Each structure stands twice: as structure tokens, then as C-alpha cells.
Amino acid sequence: MPGKMTQDEVNAFLDSRPGWIALTTMSADGFPHSVPIGYFRVGGDIYIGCRAGTQKLKNIDRNPKVSLMLEAGSTMQDIKGVCIQGEADVILDPARQLPLLRGVHAPPRHSRRSAPGGGSAGLGLHPHRAQEGNLLGLREGLAMNIVDRADESYFQAWRAFGRCAAGGAVRESSGLLCVSSGLPVAFMNLAFVTRPLSAPEDQIASAMAFFDSRREPFIVRIREGLDRASEAACERLGMPYSDTVPGMASTSMSVPAPPAGLDIRLVDSGPALHDFRAVISAGYGIPLAMVEAFVTADLTRAPEVESYVGYLNGLPAASSTLVFGGRVAGIHNVATVPELRKRGLGEAMTWHCIGRGLTCGCDIAALQSSEMGQPIYERMGFRTVSPYRTFHRPGV
Numbered sequence: 001m002p003g004k005m006t007q008d009e010v011n012a013f014l015d016s017r018p019g020w021i022a023l024t025t026m027s028a029d030g031f032p033h034s035v036p037i038g039y040f041r042v043g044g045d046i047y048i049g050c051r052a053g054t055q056k057l058k059n060i061d062r063n064p065k066v067s068l069m070l071e072a073g074s075t076m077q078d079i080k081g082v083c084i085q086g087e088a089d090v091i092l093d094p095a096r097q098l099p100l101l102r103g104v105h106a107p108p109r110h111s112r113r114s115a116p117g118g119g120s121a122g123l124g125l126h127p128h129r130a131q132e133g134n135l136l137g138l139r140e141g142l143a144m145n146i147v148d149r150a151d152e153s154y155f156q157a158w159r160a161f162g163r164c165a166a167g168g169a170v171r172e173s174s175g176l177l178c179v180s181s182g183l184p185v186a187f188m189n190l191a192f193v194t195r196p197l198s199a200p201e202d203q204i205a206s207a208m209a210f211f212d213s214r215r216e217p218f219i220v221r222i223r224e225g226l227d228r229a230s231e232a233a234c235e236r237l238g239m240p241y242s243d244t245v246p247g248m249a250s251t252s253m254s255v256p257a258p259p260a261g262l263d264i265r266l267v268d269s270g271p272a273l274h275d276f277r278a279v280i281s282a283g284y285g286i287p288l289a290m291v292e293a294f295v296t297a298d299l300t301r302a303p304e305v306e307s308y309v310g311y312l313n314g315l316p317a318a319s320s321t322l323v324f325g326g327r328v329a330g331i332h333n334v335a336t337v338p339e340l341r342k343r344g345l346g347e348a349m350t351w352h353c354i355g356r357g358l359t360c361g362c363d364i365a366a367l368q369s370s371e372m373g374q375p376i377y378e379r380m381g382f383r384t385v386s387p388y389r390t391f392h393r394p395g396v
Helices: 007-015 055-062 094-102 146-164 200-213 228-236 271-284 288-294 297-301 345-359 374-379
Strands: 021-026 032-037 040-042 045-051 065-072 080-091 120-131 169-173 176-180 190-193 219-223 241-250 262-266 305-312 315-325 328-336 364-368 383-392
Touching (some): 007 080, 021 055, 146 241, 146 297, 200 228, 219 228, 219 241, 228 241, 241 374, 271 315, 305 345, 315 345, 345 374
Antiparallel strands (some): 021 032, 040 045, 065 080, 176 190, 262 305
16 A cells, blocks of 8 residues: 655645545435535645535535545555545635636636526535545635536537527526427437426426427436436326436546547538538438538537547548536537548547647536447546436327
């Protein structure tokens, strides 16, 4: 077992982000309540937090004494970790949250954020004891729980996609986000339950009316365990469960070099946009006309979105899209043309998004995986944090 770490070694260990810090609070029944939390270090501080109203904040309101633990390694020879005990303060004042949200990293190239997202809360942790590494003092901080952050990244991306699609529309109210692409394809028109609904059957029915008025098939997605009443409402309204999409996240932000001969370029307009659409069409097997209606020039100008084309020996071969928000690198549209698969191009396009997110201050990456892609993303360090249950209308 390695000896006690120095302060510099502790800082380097934290900056390596070997995983998520585990925050433990005490429940009302006296049992510990532990959750994984994303984090980032700024000088002598670590910033963490969550959404307002969560169980961990209720626990802290009753008892501010908490602990944090970060560990890495798989054998007695290389295992190491840091454990901190202290007291936490809840930060609800937006004036105190905003500087933390902006952070110390350069913002994304289009960042215009002027206020924190609604429903957020920060945790200020003041340590009493630190073991195995004398972890630096923890002071006021803010970041969202990693599951909530991955959720919001997913929703933010689809808001942008719906807003920029040629025939798209976005409607959001009271925990229900409806995104229409304007296309007659169910998986491109989504109703997201973003929090437990107050009137699930009425609200799901309103989503059905919205999409029916647009003559579009659609699906409902609900994070597993978020709102069982809404799941039951879908079933009663004739929308049975069909499948689960793995929502995955990673704090592994060390980016390898791309394969030899792969040139990754930012999509702005003109030839690059044409090539990006062609790769998406071939990679996903979607008619080009549909891709052109969904991936518009407006999307390339969206402040929170960047898309990329990977050229292999001068030919368009792979694609990816990065959506910035809440220090999360949201990754979408990863595709490779069929004749160039199994060369690591999709993985390289994903790493490119992670690297770009890292330079802009992101501390986690999030994506929704296909069954084929899941083993690849797991090898890259992604883990399923938000399984999204899908409900559909048969025959529509």
C-alpha cells in the first residue's frame, strides 16, 4: 500500500479524476446516504453540489456533517484514496452560484450564460479531518449531481435540435419537454419527463395531442426510477414500454491521439456541412433529405453546439456533435460510413468532443449509447448512470 500522499500528490490525484467523489450524508433514519458526485478543483478548493430539493440536501439541512471519499487502484500495491470529514453549507443564492458556474476555465466559444439554471443549489464543505492525503480545504462550491447533469445535457441537446430543425418545435411545461423534429420518424420526436409530473395522465395526454396535431409519431423517454406514475400513465394511454437507452457518463478526460490519417474539422457551412450530412445519412441509414431538414445551417450557428467531420485520407468518414452546457460535454451524432467501420474512427470522434469539452471547462462527458456502441464507450471509461425507458404507440 502506498504511503501518505503529499499535498502536491493529492492535487495531482484529484486532477486525474479517477472517478466520482462519493458524498455521504446522514438520513433521518440514521443510515448513511451515499451518492457519486462530479467535481473539479480550483486552486485550494473542490466544487461539488446538486439540485435543490434532493435527498442529500434534506439530509444536510438536518445534519450538516458529511464525508467525501475519492479512490483509485485495483491492487494493494496501487490503491490510494482520500477521505474527508466536515460540515456542509447549502448555497441557494444565484449571486453566489453564478461565479462558480462560470468557473476558472475559458467558456465555450459561444458561451453567453448570464444566470444559473433554475432549481440548482450549491454545497459549501468545510473540512474538519482529512485522512490518507490531507485533502485541501473545501469551501463554497457548485456543480450538479452527475445523473442530473447528464439528464440536463440530454435535454439541452434536444432543445437545440428541435429549435434548429427546419420544421421543428419545442414545447416545455411543468416537467414535460416535447421536441418535434418535423419529421415522420418516432425516435426523432420525443417527449421527455424531466421531473415527476403532478398530473401524469393529463400531461402525457397533452403530449400526445401536441404530436398528433403535427401528424408526427413520437416516443416518451423517462429516466429509470424518476417517475413510475408517469410510466404507468403511458401504459394506460396505450403507450407500452419498448426498450431502454443507456445514458452514459465519464470523468475520464485524458484524450489519446487520433488514428493516423484522420483529419477532424469543425462544421461551419458549405462543404463541411454537406459532408457532415452525408456521413450521418450513410452512418445511420437515414435518407439524406431527412438529415438536411434536421441538420440545418442554423444548428451550426447555435451557441451551444459544435459539429465535426473526420476525413480519412481526404474522404469524409466519420462525424460527431458536441453540445456544451453545465460543464458537461454532451456527445451526439457519432457515426462512421459503413465501409470504414472497425477502424476506431467513431471512438476518435468521441474523444475529440471530450477533448474540446475539456479545453472549455467541462469536467464530465455524457452520451446516449446504442447497443452496438455500449461496449466501446465502456472501454473508454463511460458508465451507465441514466437508463432511459422508452414508451411508444404501436402502429402509429
